[in-house]
Amino acid sequence: MQGIHTASETGILRLPADSGRAALAALICLIVTCMHGAARADVPAGDTHDAASSIWLRCGALWDGRAVKTAGPTLVEVRAERIVSIRPATALPDGKVIDLSGLTCMPGLIDSHTHVLLQGDITAADYDEQLLKQSPEYRTILATVNARRMLSWGFTTIRDLETEGAGYADVDVKHAIERGVIPGPRMQVATRSMDVTGAYPLVGYAPNVVVPKGVQEADGADDARRVVREQIYHGADWIKVYSDRSYQVQPDGTLDDIPTFTLDELRAIVDEAHRQRHKVASHAMARQGVHNSVEAGVDSIEHGNYIADEDMRMMVQKGIFYVPTIYVGEYVAEGRAKAGAPVWKQMGEIHEKTFRRALKAGVKIAFGTDIGGFDWQINPAHEFGWMVKFGMTPEQALRSATVGGAELLGWSDRLGTLEAGKLADIVAVRGDPLGDVSRLEHVRFVMKGGIVYPSAEPTP
Numbered sequence: 001m002q003g004i005h006t007a008s009e010t011g012i013l014r015l016p017a018d019s020g021r022a023a024l025a026a027l028i029c030l031i032v033t034c035m036h037g038a039a040r041a042d043v044p045a046g047d048t049h050d051a052a053s054s055i056w057l058r059c060g061a062l063w064d065g066r067a068v069k070t071a072g073p074t075l076v077e078v079r080a081e082r083i084v085s086i087r088p089a090t091a092l093p094d095g096k097v098i099d100l101s102g103l104t105c106m107p108g109l110i111d112s113h114t115h116v117l118l119q120g121d122i123t124a125a126d127y128d129e130q131l132l133k134q135s136p137e138y139r140t141i142l143a144t145v146n147a148r149r150m151l152s153w154g155f156t157t158i159r160d161l162e163t164e165g166a167g168y169a170d171v172d173v174k175h176a177i178e179r180g181v182i183p184g185p186r187m188q189v190a191t192r193s194m195d196v197t198g199a200y201p202l203v204g205y206a207p208n209v210v211v212p213k214g215v216q217e218a219d220g221a222d223d224a225r226r227v228v229r230e231q232i233y234h235g236a237d238w239i240k241v242y243s244d245r246s247y248q249v250q251p252d253g254t255l256d257d258i259p260t261f262t263l264d265e266l267r268a269i270v271d272e273a274h275r276q277r278h279k280v281a282s283h284a285m286a287r288q289g290v291h292n293s294v295e296a297g298v299d300s301i302e303h304g305n306y307i308a309d310e311d312m313r314m315m316v317q318k319g320i321f322y323v324p325t326i327y328v329g330e331y332v333a334e335g336r337a338k339a340g341a342p343v344w345k346q347m348g349e350i351h352e353k354t355f356r357r358a359l360k361a362g363v364k365i366a367f368g369t370d371i372g373g374f375d376w377q378i379n380p381a382h383e384f385g386w387m388v389k390f391g392m393t394p395e396q397a398l399r400s401a402t403v404g405g406a407e408l409l410g411w412s413d414r415l416g417t418l419e420a421g422k423l424a425d426i427v428a429v430r431g432d433p434l435g436d437v438s439r440l441e442h443v444r445f446v447m448k449g450g451i452v453y454p455s456a457e458p459t460p
């Protein structure tokens with residue numbers, strides 16, 4: 001999200017220091033997947049396995065996304081792209097076994113707020129540079145690296161919430177992943193996003209200079225409907241709207257804003273998206289933006305630094321998700337405080353209070369990080385620690401990135417838990433993540449749809 005996003009100054013991505021090892025792991029991965037009949041790069045996942053043969057994951061422990069505790073040694077049987085059975089590891093089966101006996105297996109992680117096409121935007125200059133000096137093609141190349149990185153960190157699914165001026169490139173990244181051309185998480189994408197005229201960068205240029213915008217502008221209910229139709233036509237899974245901007249801390253400790261769309265416009269956007277069986281994500285950080293979004297019936301509130309109690313009640317009633325993106329706010333606050341904008345520090349304090357109230361009120365919370373708004377060198381699993389610091393139990397934090405994310409994406413039937421019949425999206429870490437969520441920053445095994453991919457840290 002612009003306004004929170006941060007930057008690497010150059011937009012140049014460094015591969016991890018162990019990229020040689022990653023290449024070797026990729027080779028091993030190909031060998032492993034070929035052994036059970038997978039890894040044909042030109043065929044969609046799902047057609048890639050020999051359906052007749054099973055492989056077994058021998059997990060030292062397992063958290064299935066449902067139980068309150070981690071189970072002991074467990075065997076997970078995978079055939080083609082799905083989980084076939086899960087049972088205690090009393091005896092080793094015949095057939096191919098992947099030994100994860102030193103690790104705890106769990107469902108693949110879901111980040112419900114990413115920007116694979118953005119390399120940070122902590123200053124306006126960072127953002128302008130990406131839109132003015134980098135071609136969409138170059139930005140897409142960087143996005144493929146980001147997608148691979150996300151998967152290696154154990155995020156097997158992401159909801160990518162707009163391309164920040166890179167058009168419909170997210171649809172292409174998603175398709176390339178689905179077709180097995182490049183490695184990456186499953187994706188739902190929001191394409192160009194929407195805001196009203198004059199509210200979104202690039203801003204500050206002379207009136208006679210035409211500059212690109214980080215969003216598609218729309219004004220009036222009819223025009224808003226037209227833009228929703230256009231974005232869905234070109235491949236948007238989600239419609240993303242910017243509902244507010246320009247934040248001010250009030251004397252009573254609440255956070256005020258300038259709402260962008262009118263309630264009438266927002267209602268038209270939500271109605272048009274829902275008519276076409278699509279959902280709406282609303283960037284809303286403060287009082288009026290959140291209120292209008294909730295009133296209009298969006299499906300998720302992004303960031304939500306301040307949410308009034310009555311709006312929380314309506315979120316619970318309507319089943320609207322809260323995607324708090326805590327860490328990026330802290331990250332931006334550091335940068336902007338140095339640049340003389342201390343309001344972001346205060347916004348962080350308000351955010352914590354809001355998060356704690358939302359937890360208590362029973363608002364549905366999905367894990368989302370806004371990565372791309374901060375540097376792609378930082379593992380987004382860092383967010384788990386902030387959720388726990390702000391009052392969640394480790395189990396609640398983990399659920400928000402598994403069961404919660406799957407529900408938000410409408411994929412509870414195939415993702416979010418480890419159960420027979422679900423897709424084999426399985427990751428593994430050392431030790432019990434329910435004991436220490438920082439372990440999620442060190443994923444050592446990644447399987448997506450029954451195929452093993454290189455993990456950021458080596459499988460022991």
Ligand SMILES: [Zn+2]
Binds near residue numbers: 001002114115373
């Ligand atoms: Zn964002």
